[in-house]
Amino acid sequence: MRILGVDPGLTRCGLGVIDVEGNRRFGLVDVRVARSSAASAPPARIALIADALDEVIDTFRPDAIALERLFAQQNVQTVMGTAQISGVVMLTAQRRGIPIALYTPTEVKAAVTGSGRASKAQVAAMVAKTLGLDALPSPADAADALAIALTHARRPAATGTSGTRTIAQQRWDAGERAARRGSR
Amino acid sequence: MRILGVDPGLTRCGLGVIDVEGNRRFGLVDVRVARSSAASAPPARIALIADALDEVIDTFRPDAIALERLFAQQNVQTVMGTAQISGVVMLTAQRRGIPIALYTPTEVKAAVTGSGRASKAQVAAMVAKTLGLDALPSPADAADALAIALTHARRPAATGTSGTRTIAQQRWDAGERAARRGSR
Numbered sequence: 047m048r049i050l051g052v053d054p055g056l057t058r059c060g061l062g063v064i065d066v067e068g069n070r071r072f073g074l075v076d077v078r079v080a081r082s083s084a085a086s087a088p089p090a091r092i093a094l095i096a097d098a099l100d101e102v103i104d105t106f107r108p109d110a111i112a113l114e115r116l117f118a119q120q121n122v123q124t125v126m127g128t129a130q131i132s133g134v135v136m137l138t139a140q141r142r143g144i145p146i147a148l149y150t151p152t153e154v155k156a157a158v159t160g161s162g163r164a165s166k167a168q169v170a171a172m173v174a175k176t177l178g179l180d181a182l183p184s185p186a187d188a189a190d191a192l193a194i195a196l197t198h199a200r201r202p203a204a205t206g207t208s209g210t211r212t213i214a215q216q217r218w219d220a221g222e223r224a225a226r227r228g229s230r
Numbered sequence: 231m232r233i234l235g236v237d238p239g240l241t242r243c244g245l246g247v248i249d250v251e252g253n254r255r256f257g258l259v260d261v262r263v264a265r266s267s268a269a270s271a272p273p274a275r276i277a278l279i280a281d282a283l284d285e286v287i288d289t290f291r292p293d294a295i296a297l298e299r300l301f302a303q304q305n306v307q308t309v310m311g312t313a314q315i316s317g318v319v320m321l322t323a324q325r326r327g328i329p330i331a332l333y334t335p336t337e338v339k340a341a342v343t344g345s346g347r348a349s350k351a352q353v354a355a356m357v358a359k360t361l362g363l364d365a366l367p368s369p370a371d372a373a374d375a376l377a378i379a380l381t382h383a384r385r386p387a388a389t390g391t392s393g394t395r396t397i398a399q400q401r402w403d404a405g406e407r408a409a410r411r412g413s414r
Contacts, residue, residue, distance in 0.1 A: 052282050067360075076263045087333075088320055089320035089321070089323055089324040090324060092317055092320050092321045092326040093321055093325060094240050094319075094326065096321050098327075104364065116310055121310065122306060125309065125310065125313070126300055126309065126313045126316075127313075129309070129311075129313030129314050130313050130314065130316055130317025130320065131275055131317060132310075132314055132319060133313065133314025133315060133316075133317040134317050134321050135320050136272055136273035136277075136314065137273070137276045137277055137280050140273040140274060140277040141274055141277060141280075146273050148272075162244065195320065208389050
């Protein structure tokens, strides 16, 4: 299964593609960060990011898209640009018939590291380890996009009906429980 | 000139089309409210609204799109759905090569009524009067979409280079000045 993870943003949008074999083996396919300049008009910026998204989908044909879910506590001005891009990503997935799932930052941290309160650096390090990368993915948006894709690969629903949980999924469960305890 | 005004929203999205002759005569072409149910998944909801937008553009071929600009002081959860739709509207305009302009709620009130602090009811009444409608446009999203389209028709840039301001434009200027005085 091939998963495209998207860390949405108007200035920088992380796009990470991974392959998953049997829930345990993960491979990096592509990672890039689409950018637009704040000096450009918003419609042109949105179209730039949308074009980059289309190019990644056309090139790598993901089976699913995983998108970071926005949260209210972020800076509202940033949220608006990020929400605009999220809307475009959801529309693109829907119109192309690609399943899309949304994950909160806490879910992503929990799925990747086992702790919903892991730091950005811990997430990036675990992404690199899991994908067998020689260096940390950079910039942060690239690491985040890959982390979101990994979250989808490890989601509980990926278990199937056998009831057996992989080590990764057990870690996901534990991280999620811990994150719930830590949340408001 | 034909203008499509959009009051963006995920649950209800107002779409109002007007014709403008010489900055003074305005005519209603079409007004509708696209809706999506909160019971549906967000990607499907966004696509429903996007399809309605495409249908209006394909049917009425506007020369310009006017979109309400979001503001930070609104409820953040509502802002996210609204921002997602705004992103889709901007992408659609950009990809179709239709000029798009954004106006704040205060600018819309000032342009339509002469006061940046007018009530919703005052805006709807002035929209009906300006367009020669027998009844107030309903629901509110329909009135708002037409008000946004009227704002674009009356924008100062529409004056041209003669330097002469129409009555409507003078009202716009006065309303904007008043709104500025009233703003934080």
